[in-house]
Amino acid sequence: xxxxxxxxxxxxxxxxxxxxxxxxxxxxxxxxxxxxxxxxxxxxxxxxxxxxxxxxxxxxxxxxxxxxxxxxxxxxxxxxxxxxxxxxxxxxxxxxxxxxxxxxxxxxxxxxxxxxxxxxxxxxxxxxxxxxxxxxxx
Numbered sequence: 001x002x003x004x005x006x007x008x009x010x011x012x013x014x015x016x017x018x019x020x021x022x023x024x025x026x027x028x029x030x031x032x033x034x035x036x037x038x039x040x041x042x043x044x045x046x047x048x049x050x051x052x053x054x055x056x057x058x059x060x061x062x063x064x065x066x067x068x069x070x071x072x073x074x075x076x077x078x079x080x081x082x083x084x085x086x087x088x089x090x091x092x093x094x095x096x097x098x099x100x101x102x103x104x105x106x107x108x109x110x111x112x113x114x115x116x117x118x119x120x121x122x123x124x125x126x127x128x129x130x131x132x133x134x135x136x137x138x
Contacts, residue, residue, distance in 0.1 A: 105132050
């Protein structure tokens with residue numbers, strides 16, 4: 001006579017004993033690998049449209065001009081480094097001047113790296129100047 005095995009009734013249950021341990025380890029992992037960085041920025045005082053039109057009419061050779069062209073940084077048509085630009089802007093003592101004397105023209109052409117553009121605007125603002133962005137007419 002063949003033996004017939006009876007199937008044991010098992011309760012189908014997902015083992016959840018270690019889920020809390022895994023969750024705790026994941027929380028610890030994410031806390032340890034998260035980087036806390038302080039966002040840095042600068043405040044830029046941009047002239048309004050009407051003042052820009054008046055400024056364009058009164059612009060002469062005394063207005064400092066910064067040009068960024070294909071990776072080159074020019075201050076009054078002379079190639080400079082970022083450190084030299086910051087020094088020259090500080091020498092102008094823009095923070096002590098009033099009104100339109102504080103305006104620094106910023107022109108870009110060609111491929112301009114955003115980092116250089118941002119650093120240039122920050123340097124002008126840090127020196128106390130007002131950034132006047134020059135756009136080419138179509």
